[in-house]
Amino acid sequence: MNHFLTYQKRGLMLIVAAVAVGMLVIGGRLAYFMIFVTDRYAQRAQELHERERSIKAARGLIYDRNGVVIADNKPVCTISVIHNQITNPEEVIAKLSEILELPEETVRKRVEKYSSIERIRANVPKETADEIRNLGLDGVMVDEDYKRFYPFESLASKVLGFTGSDNQGIVGLEVEYDDYLQGTPGTILTLTTAHGLELPNAAENRIEPVDGNHLHTSLDVVIQQYAEQAAQKVYTAKEANRVSVIVMNPQNGEIYAMVNVPEFNLNEPYTLIPEVLNGVSQDSLTEQEISDLRNKMWRNPCINDTYEPGSAFKIVTATAALEEGVVRLTDRFFCPGYKIVEDRSIRCHKVGGHGSEDFRQGIMNSCNPVFMEIGARIGAERFLYYFDKLGLKSKTGVDLPGEAGSIMHKLENIKAVELATMSFGQSFQITPLQLMRAASAAVNGGTLVTPHFGVSIENAEGKTIKTLEYKTEADAVSAQTSQTMRELLEAVVAEGTGKRAYVAGFHIGGKTATSEKLPRRSGRYIASFLGFAPANDPQVMILVMIDEPTGIYYGGTIAAPVAGEIFENILPYLGICADYSEAELKDNKQLGETEVPSVVGKTLKEAKVIFRSCSEGELYVIGEGEIVKEQFPAAGEHVNKNSDLILYLE
């Protein structure tokens, strides 16, 4: 019944066995792929399936010294289209171009482009984005995002800087602290089909963004605003090219304010301000010209540009001379109005000359021949030594990008004429901030500080992660010399060229300067004043620079009052109390304090007499009657002499 012969059975067995072996081989292959290379290949498959969507990290905020936010974020949206998900391209094109106010052609090109995702417009206000979202168009994506926002608009614009569309800093502190502020963007990894559609049920692989760290600065919005106001006022009044004000703590280098009028609006950094355009229409400019003007507008002359410091540099020369011991305060000089140096006569600013004067008077008068004389006594080599020691050879190390270095003669090129001009601040260039740094060392007891804005870095949770530290060099100037310099410079303000910076009740030291810009005889000047207060223990130093003022251009005349005005406002704000001298009190009856007299129970007439006898303020009467029932402020309180008194009658 079975016709299959044995050898035939065996043959078939062989075939089945061969098949079984074949199965084993491919089974082994499968195991190889599914167990041994699964990581490598599955990883690649995963990468192939994953589409990365980035989640922006919120940029860190910038605070002033009192915790006021000066660089903030505000929500904006990005509108994109996903080619594969668009069902009605014509409607999408029409609606998007209408709402976003973009040319239809631009939108069409992006909608019809075959790509997984195409951005139509970034930085769309939230309201506009909501409008688009509510249309419910297929394939249109609205992503929420942040945009940098500067609540004070133009405040310290050239210091703060701004950011570009990709959240990177472009100028100023935003660049310097970019690494801290930026944060790390997160990503959403989603699985998609080969055509870029996201799989609905796939688990999202999400890497959370790390928000940027906050920067705490030494800037003080109030001081900055005072300084900006004062700068703006003189900028307008003197029709100047530019007015810069730096307010710094000479003890530790913290910069409270850095003003460069005209400032620009940080929320619209690409819009050229009228001052920069100078009456020219932006449309008539080429791309290159616009770009150049923008760079000019963003430039921070306090650190990016150098100038001849002029007479303010006499602080350095005097310091060097005192350190070197080549001059005593009582040394006498004679100023005929010029000084012959080698073959030429170098004039003093006072044509008739200051006549006979001692060193102290020489500084107060800002007398050039005196300084030429002591410059010569110091000698070129030692002069350069102090130049370097007071930090003028190197950059200040301020935490802003693009700091300029000084331009100084080489030692072998310094002849008598160069030395003479250097000693009163000409023929070389430094940045305004370098001058402040040197002056700080001269008056703060001799420590060379690093001017800076950044104080500390705080993470997104509000924990301080880093306190920024800056280099200081003690003993750049001896304490004795520093003490002398403070006294000398106070005299300059109290009795000398800087008297217009004088503020009653405060000890202010300072030095005026009027630098003629190059080329000479072009009638272009920089009027400046460097002052500090209190003169016996400097807590705040101000440098005012008025670039190309029209009319009177003397630093002592136009820059010193600006500094005085700022001092007057910020010294009380900084908690430095007025300390009036006898003479001041006598000169001005409104100054000083008094004790409020008790007038309760007295008649109105009696009360008036008592009040007049001890106060300069106004008397307000509330109610009718003859007898004083109550008074404000209460009796015995100490108030300013010009305070008012309110009486409540029966």
Place this chain on the structure above:
Amino acid sequence: MTRDDMEQGKKLKKRRYYDYTLLFLVLTLTCFGLVMIYSVSYYNANKYYSDPTLFLRKQAIFAVAGTILMVIISKFDYRLYISRMPVIKIKPIFLLYLLCMALQLYLVLFGESTGGSQRWINLGPLGKFQPSEITKICVLLFTAYLVKLAPRRLDKFRGFLRIMLIMSPLIVLVTLENLSTGIITVVIVVAICFVASRKKGYYIFCALLFVAFIAVFIILFPYRSERIDVWRDIENHPKGYQILQGLYAIASGGLFGKGLGQGVQKLGYIPEAHNDMIFSVICEELGMVGAFAVLFLFLLLLWRIFLIAINAPDLFGSLVATGVLAHVAVQVLINVSVVTNTIPSTGIPLPFISYGGTSLLVLMIEMGMVLSISNRIEGER
């Protein structure tokens, strides 16, 4: 022995066997194939035809028709193929041979060109028809028939050559059109001869010849030898994309897979995933466990065919079953080998599971024949 006893014995002897296990295995594989086809194709069917069940429905129609055909064929005596028909006095096997020759010739001369080779005859609303699939049955039956006529001739090499010579016109025509089908037909013929012959030695010579044949073919047709380059450097060759994507799918499966329907590679990454590459998606979704289960099912199926072959009532039946076994085995092995990049790529579907109506129908017919052979086995219970 009494008459009653005799009668009872006869009855016992005449109780016919029917291999329900085989039937069950075939239906299981086919149904599993339908499930996988739906899982693999719904995305592309929806994307390109807006009809997720399109491929499923088409295949299901063939599956139902194939099952009916299989059952009908299994109820006919397979020996009818080699007995003269009542009216025209011709054996059906000769008719089939002539039909296949005609169809293959037609293809070579007028075939509809797709992708460089002609494989289809367009039957309009019935879809495309692949004559080479029918040719496989023809080659299988005709070889078995020739061997059955004079089995002892195969003891000599000349006998084997004679059979190869008789079959060669059809094989050459098929190979011209499609190398993979050519290989399969050759394997079927050789397998039948190998089993039938007493001397196995010269098959080693034949195996060498076969290798030479492939080598010559590769040299003559550079289009094919490019596949060798792809095979060697699957990760970097630009044409290796499909296979590489299949490998990614297999590797992503791991031990237990991502779950039925959860695969990602079928979502446009593997082109034509429902055809020859379906096994890679099975691996991705069901993991190594699922893939081995499928291979085990095939092994069981082959084992059942083997049992039928060695128990067949006559040599012709044994040889037909052998041919079917060889056919299914070689397709499974080649398909999975291609998917795992064990051999250079060639388009052979996975039996019962890959999408393709003609292929499924032909396999069902063959299974019907094997079942018909099993039905002739007289049980001794």
